[in-house]
Amino acid sequence: MNNRRRVAVAAFISIAILLTGVELVNVCWANFTPPPPELPPIYIRENGSIEPPNAPIQREGDCFIFTGNVTGYCLWVQRSNIVIDGSGYVLQGLPNRTAYIMYGMVLKGVTNVTVENIVFEGLNIGLYVINPSGDAPCSNILITGNVFRDSYYGVSLGYQSFNNTVSKNTFTDLIPYAICLYSTNNNTIIENSIVNNRVPADSLFASTPGVHGLGCGTIAFDASSNNTIKGNNFQNNTRVVELIGDSYGNLFCQNNFIDSSVVLMLPYPPPFDSNRWDNGLMGNYWSDYKGVDSNADGVGDTAFTVDGNNTDYYPLVAPVSIQSSEPSPSPTPASAASPTPNSTPTQQPTSAPSQTPDRVQVQDFAPVLIPAGMSFLALVVVGLLVYFRKRRAV
Numbered sequence: 001m002n003n004r005r006r007v008a009v010a011a012f013i014s015i016a017i018l019l020t021g022v023e024l025v026n027v028c029w030a031n032f033t034p035p036p037p038e039l040p041p042i043y044i045r046e047n048g049s050i051e052p053p054n055a056p057i058q059r060e061g062d063c064f065i066f067t068g069n070v071t072g073y074c075l076w077v078q079r080s081n082i083v084i085d086g087s088g089y090v091l092q093g094l095p096n097r098t099a100y101i102m103y104g105m106v107l108k109g110v111t112n113v114t115v116e117n118i119v120f121e122g123l124n125i126g127l128y129v130i131n132p133s134g135d136a137p138c139s140n141i142l143i144t145g146n147v148f149r150d151s152y153y154g155v156s157l158g159y160q161s162f163n164n165t166v167s168k169n170t171f172t173d174l175i176p177y178a179i180c181l182y183s184t185n186n187n188t189i190i191e192n193s194i195v196n197n198r199v200p201a202d203s204l205f206a207s208t209p210g211v212h213g214l215g216c217g218t219i220a221f222d223a224s225s226n227n228t229i230k231g232n233n234f235q236n237n238t239r240v241v242e243l244i245g246d247s248y249g250n251l252f253c254q255n256n257f258i259d260s261s262v263v264l265m266l267p268y269p270p271p272f273d274s275n276r277w278d279n280g281l282m283g284n285y286w287s288d289y290k291g292v293d294s295n296a297d298g299v300g301d302t303a304f305t306v307d308g309n310n311t312d313y314y315p316l317v318a319p320v321s322i323q324s325s326e327p328s329p330s331p332t333p334a335s336a337a338s339p340t341p342n343s344t345p346t347q348q349p350t351s352a353p354s355q356t357p358d359r360v361q362v363q364d365f366a367p368v369l370i371p372a373g374m375s376f377l378a379l380v381v382v383g384l385l386v387y388f389r390k391r392r393a394v
Contacts, residue, residue: 038074069089225246
């Protein structure tokens, strides 16, 4: 009789636990919000074809030329050894940034591509260079003479891309990053104008400085090494540099750091002093440098302390003259319409934020809670069965 009672109690508890698990799953799925879709695609295929054919892009040999603004589309580039000339037209997202994940252009596993004369506006990521696992390296990309504005990220050089150049572009009104380098080496960031990228006081990015993903660096390095940042104008930015993870051997020289409130260095991992702020002859111009130049050679007599672990030993006493460029004017009024978005992409980039950086959604946690909760319930049921079996054996 006691054994039957124990079995009945175990069965009742097991059923109750299973019902609780079912309810947990229902609650999680009821609060699960699917991530927004990406913008529908325009493709430059590997064979040079353009899809859809009515996209406002015209091919002339190995040059692909915009013939009008592109609104509400992401341009996927799958062909190497080409030039993409925006002719001064705008590549822009839709007004509601939370309705779509908005990439402006994605270069995926290509080499020797030049992107020039485009205004990237109102996007999550303006230009995304990626090298997904199994694809050919994404290298020798030249990004020049473009404007990136009013977006979250300007340029993102992604996983294992290398030997790329970002030159003579303008970056403004970008939060949190103008340029982001993730696991990428041997790139050159040169003669860009990076101005007026300021974090509002009520922004999430301003509330918790020094935390990866919550800080705001005009240029962010994450596991990225041996890159050269030279001849850029950083002016009126909330923060300038964010070094994260195993980022070392990066050289900063002949840049202007003007009225940019913080040069942010995240204190891990050591060594902290493995990035250089001068080339042995010239460093950077710092608007808050208080030293003097007694021999009038253009270099201050005393070093400039970037932070406790980083020093510019050859600070410049006058700003560097930097020649950046803007996109050439459109040859005709920018009235050509993009194709009407009617579908979501069949292909998605990897290693990118899945939602806008300043919001957290339930879907971030639901996929974890459901299997974790069910695993816990299963362990409880198995434990009860083992317990009662041992009791009955005794």
